[in-house]
Amino acid sequence: MKDAFGAPQSLLVLGGTSEIGLATARRLVARRTRTVWLAGRPSPDLEAAAAALRGLRPETDAVTVRTVPFDALDPSAHEEALGKVFAEGDVDMVLLAFGVLGDQGRDEAAPLAAVRVAQTNYTGAVSAGLICANALRAQGHGSLVVLSSVAGERVRRANFIYGSSKAGLDAFAQGLGDALHGSGVHVMVVRPGFVRTRMTAGLTEAPMATTPEAVAHAIEQGLWRRSETVWVPGAMRLVMSALRHVPRTVFRRLPL
């Protein structure tokens, strides 16, 4: 159960090697979280991430961290994989953290690669999001935290494949949050700006760039306030509300 400050005791991270996901897990383990599920494609990285979380509280069995095989691109297996997690006990918080950036230039020339971006970021999230939402609804409490992006708020020429997938995800999560209103389940959409991670390594840093730790902090604050939308950094909200209204003819010329 979450406590009065929204701190969860159990956490499921979809995208178990996501840097933002793991930064959030570390932060929550420092508070009340004692059960963590890392869902992702089986890999040494996933196991290493689990071991690192266990190491945060070396006292015997202080934190239970388990991995569960999960592939966003295989929605037909989601029900079974996630069903197992919920069958083991309540999950106070689900963090939907998987996603790929793709390579805009290459993906424009290779439509199937672009489709994989869309399938991972949007289709996979629709499947996993609905399955988790139903399980949370049945338990009558919990938070579903969806990692969206400012890239989906106003889609740019430079990364519209990724941006459109996040726009779809963001809209889906908002609608899901409204559908779950009054069910005891809280859906929170998190819109970070440019985050310094492996995914963005080598890219030119955008203004107001942030870190996985800052996103994790914002998520913890959002849980406490039961926020529906969280921008990271907070000022990004103002920037985007301005950009949203820039006319197309101007917007496409902006050096974004």
Next chain:
Amino acid sequence: MSDAETSTEPAGPVTGWGRTAPSVARLVRPRSYEEAAAAVRACGTRGGIARGLGRAYGDAAQNAGGAVLDMTGLARIRSIDADAGLVVCDAGVSLHRLMEVLLPLGWFVPVTPGTRYVTVGGAIGADIHGKNHHVSGSFGRHVRAFDLLTADGTIRTVLPGTDLFDATTGGMGLTGVILSATVQLLPVETSLMSVDTERATDLDDLMARLTANDHGYRYSVAWIDLLARGAATGRAVLTRGDHAPYDALPRRARRDPLAFRPGRLPAAPAFVPDGLLSRPAVGLFNELWYRRAPRHRTGELQRLSAFFHPLDGVPHWNRVYGRAGFVQYQFVVGYGREDTLRRIVRRIARRGCPSFLAVLKRFGEGDPGWLSFPMPGWTLALDIPAGLTGLGAFLDELDEEVAGAGGRVYLAKDSRLRPDALRVMYPRLPDFLDLRAELDPRAVFTSDLARRLGL
């Protein structure tokens, strides 16, 4: 009556009095013992928990995804023995109702907390205490018997001195649903209180005054200003008294000495902006409250409601904390651990928690309930807005101090304790868990509090 007649309201978010951590449950309102039994049988895999008037501050009467049995539909006073001062009533009867009915007969509830709007079932489940704990102990001490609906669907009459009685008093509803209880009452001559008020200039002065002559009063409590710092840290207003004897009443009041007329102000508005109770606002309130109190006054006659339940005058006062709600932190540390109390008071004052409802009291002997809160020592209770930055970690630190001194926090007020801290604070917890495993192996009775703390 058939099951279909049990009113089942659509699921809605349920919170405690502190309005934090809402969860959704099926609300069932049984109107008879049979309906209650049927509701327990129909609880399903996520179980059920009894709920009274929702005055527990945290998640004790919430049950996410399961059933919450609203017991206020079971509110009949079954019999009153006006000679012996015994009342037999349903669990959903409020202390307010008991006062309305019993005061004209010259009887008063044996223990009342800071609100009359708690049910008898809740009073037993939380084993509540009042300003008279140092003399009279907790509510459970005055219960002569109760009927408990257990997980197997049977109704058992439970008597003091048995394991089931001691597990249920303070057991937070996790042993079953209390259906009715027999309570021993306190005889009174009037409905007025004779009150002595004095000021204490700091915490040491306060503790000295309380220690010196608490035993001379049936009721004793100190309101403490936790925002005052420096030399004034822990300054307080002591109010102590007893039921006024008939002879103490002025002529006019003698015409109707047992009248019960609690005043009531308009309710707090449904929407209050967050942060209304800011540090400066509460600081000003505390300053005025302290200055307003007489340095020393004896024998003042006060109405019962003014002495015991000042906040009941403002319905829904919990809304003043805004959307974020508030937490109440109440702990006890034993006599001889005054150093811990001093340290905690200093820490709270230094941190500037805007708390305008802090009270300090001395407890008497501990009570037999396995999870009962009181133990001989000092108890401090304070309200803090849940939106205060870093509050979670701060209270965890206070838990460490309290547990380290052999003290504990009160479950009826809790909404944030760590499960491992609970194990240290309540040494009889293993007995409680064993009894529960035997009595309710499928955990039919459960709550958000039980899930959070592993009860």
